Amino acid sequence: MIALVTVISTAYPAPVHLVEQPPCLITSVSSNVALVDFGQVAFGNLQLNPPPSAGGNVTVRFGENLAGCRINRCPPGSVRYAEVKTTLSGSQPLVVAPPPDVRNTKQPTAVLTPPEWGVVLPFRWVEIAGWPGELKPADLCRRAAFASTWNDQAAAFHSSDEMLDRIWELCRYSIKATTFAGVYVDGDRERTSYEADGYLNQLSQYYTDGDVQMGRDTFDRLLTHPTWPTEWAFHMIFIAHADWMQTGDTNWLAAHYEVLKPKLLSERAGPDGLLVSNEAQRNHDDIVDWPVKERDGFVMKPVNTVVNAFYLRSLTLMAELAKALGKDAEAAGYLARERTAQRAFQKQLFDGRRGIYRDGKGTDHTSQHANLFPLAFGLVPAKNRDSVTKFVASRGMDCSVYAAQYLLEGLFENGADTQACALMTAPGARSWRHMVESGTTITWEAWDQKFKPNLDWTHAWGAAPANLLPRYLLGVQARAPGWKTAQVAPHPGALAAAAGKIPTPLGPVLVDWRNEGNFTLTLELPKEMTARVELPAAEKSRGVFAGDHPVPAKRQGSRWVLAEPVSGKLTLEVR
Secondary structure, eight states: OOOOOEEEOSSOSSSEEEEEEOOSEEEEEETTEEEEEEEEEEEEEEEEOOOTTOEEEEEEEEESOEETTEEOSSOSTTOOEEEEEEEEETTOOEEEOOOOOTTSSOTTTBOOOOGGGOOOEEEEEEEEESOSSOOOGGGEEEEEEEETTOOTTSOEEEESOHHHHHHHHHHHHHHHHTTTTSSOOSOSSSOBOOHHHHHHHHHHHHHHTOOOHHHHHHHHHHHHSOOSOHHHHHHHHHHHHHHHHHHOOHHHHHHHHHHHGGGGOGGGBOTTSOBOOOHHIIIIIOOSSSSGGGSTTOOOOSSBHHHHHHHHHHHHHHHHHHHHTTOHHHHHHHHHHHHHHHHHHHHHHEETTTTEEOSBTTOOOOOSHHHHHHHHTTOSOHHHHHHHHHHHHHHOSOSOHHHHHHHHHHHHHTTOHHHHHHHHTOSSSSSHHHHHHHTOSSOOSSSOGGGOTTOOSOOGGGOTHHHHIIIIISOEEESSGGGSEEEEOOOOTTOSEEEEEEOOTTOOEEEEEEEESEEEEEEEOOTTOEEEEEEEOOTTOOOEEETTEEEOEEEETTEEEESSOBOSEEEEEEO
């Protein structure tokens, strides 16, 4: 059980605090050495509460990883280990922390935690050598850093697949644990904010806690500390658009709208409207995926399919933001540019013979990335969606944990929900099942150490199912800014049941569906919200019913789409 005692920083602008956590288990592992397990990794340090007569030297070892029944003192990559020697002096409480790490305190990019806390590091286990007598739970606690606004009860997810449930909880906790810095950072190695990390964290915090301020604070930090990858600039537009959809707040949007324009990188547009990458950009800035080995052999060309997919999507989002602010002429301008570039994109980059996209102009190589991003961003014409979806599904998780967010979005959006769920739970190294079965309690920077030797074990950009499962499996997304209208469109895949709670600014949305014979949905919406509902249509189903009464709905492909929005609490059944 977590103690309610907190230590709040007065010097730190972000709403982050230290929570005193008792140990879950203490075991004796050798003569005069105790191993303490706190159950999950968290960023923090240790407080010792010695008995009155305590004295002498003790050694404290912190670790994220075990080797047998002892803390791994030489862990791989960027997995954390630290050792501190200290002296006890009676019953005086003592905060134990390692010295600062030059890797994650480098200025001006690293985000620093409050100095009055002492150094924090991610750890689950502690070894204490030299403690006088038996080490008892009351003798120590972990001071763990979390967002002070975090609400553990804000969200829930349960399904008929135990592994999916475990994946969601791993990802939910990963978002919570990595709020320690007050803004989104790239794990512990650098503690630096990056635009892509910020967007993925933002989406998942919306669906696990509902807070919007940390995403905004991260956005503001990235305005003064932008990073280098080409596609990361577009993510600033994604962040702003996601904030507007979540909050409906045009005041915040208006104050940040102008700074979004340079993020389009319009100065790189050629005569046909597509962005062109020079040699330096091709060799360094155009990231496609990270690490480099996760690019599926992507061939870098001056006209890059991934870069231009982000550009086209960003033009569409900028048009929506401009319109929301009453800037209709600017919105029209963005859409005109998007139409021009879209024509060139389809003409130059789509291989009609194979029905998929090339990596760029001047190559016939067709990577997973050249197809998953256009699919996720809605750029694939209707006549080509089937071939592109089949290609992406057939290639599987041939990308990083970052790109997996978009790969799965594309599959869910295009009727491949069974394949999307299967990829999350697949055996082998490239899945969240692999992380769960490894015993980690925070998601990793990459799928496995072999894909990134300096792998960080505290990286929330690997927590995409925290937003994907409620958005698609439960099917709940904002349809209008501020959630005045929601979309409820479950994508059950092969699952028999799922239920959950989704936080929104208007209150929680409760969903419970069963897919056993007929598909049944029980939905409860907040007072001020209506929802457009789509339900999966079995092959021989004839319509949607509320009890014995038919509900007006039109069949569109594999979905029944209700004719009118719904509100309140109701149960619908497809028969």
